[in-house]
Amino acid sequence: MSLNEKTITSEIKFEGKIINVRVEDVELQNGKVGYREFVDHPGGVGIVAITSDNKILMVKQYRKAVEKELLEIPAGKLEKGEDPLVCGKRELEEETGYKAKEFVSLGYLYPSPGFANETTHLYLAWDLYKGKVNPDEDEFLDIFEISVEEIYSLIMKNEINDAKTIIGFFKAMEYIKNN
């Protein structure tokens, strides 16, 4: 029995500025034909940036997809072929006005591997210093410094719901505890 699914046919159904949609017939592990829908996404980077007084830099922005303002860690999409850390440094400064002297990888996550190839890389950043705020022209966000305890409480009360933010927070806390 094959451990993967072989592509039989693959057709691009939508080519957007950010995402593409592909539909595929695949050979399933029992030899039958299955139908799959996929979204191709460039992936992104999220940064858990900790201040010297143990607060985390957070951005609040309106997310039209879910029709809500969400509180998230600073983040951005990867340019084609871009190194995730380069992207993370850029997005941290553009969104919050801060740069960091220290970065460490917290690994990556697949937000929704059932249909999307999107990969989100996470970094922990500290030793912050002032850079220059410069958000994208279609990006409007408010910046907050929120204590570790308050973020924990917002996550457990289900008031922070963004996947990369929750994972970044928990992995950062474990990293700090273990190092």
Next chain:
Amino acid sequence: MSLNEKTITSEIKFEGKIINVRVEDVELQNGKVGYREFVDHPGGVGIVAITSDNKILMVKQYRKAVEKELLEIPAGKLEKGEDPLVCGKRELEEETGYKAKEFVSLGYLYPSPGFANETTHLYLAWDLYKGKVNPDEDEFLDIFEISVEEIYSLIMKNEINDAKTIIGFFKAMEYIKNN
């Protein structure tokens, strides 16, 4: 200044069996026009099911979108209008062959709120007993019982990357610690 983005035009670009794609022109918070691409997804449910000897039920399956086998908590997509807990109970039994006497909500997450409205509900389940395995016809998975310590280690070593699995694990551990 408006806190949201008003829809100016909205057009469905792809209607699939699972996802739809919409593109929109929206009024940004500075009054200018922005372009957005969205994926509409039915959402889903993930279950952190803990055995009496402190192991977690995990499923391994090939995820064509990321071209890898992934280790994940049991999960499934919501039917239209379905109660998430009903969906969670069904998916747990279909994928693992286990039912549970106790369920508690661990809230929900937005896997990728930058472009998708997908919402994933999470539950912690315990007091497990045997039901009947019955996976979807295009679903092939192996079931494992893995200790809490091993899951923690796999997450921190970046060997578990599925968002709902990582969030479900950490929120379940915190719930258990706090209750």
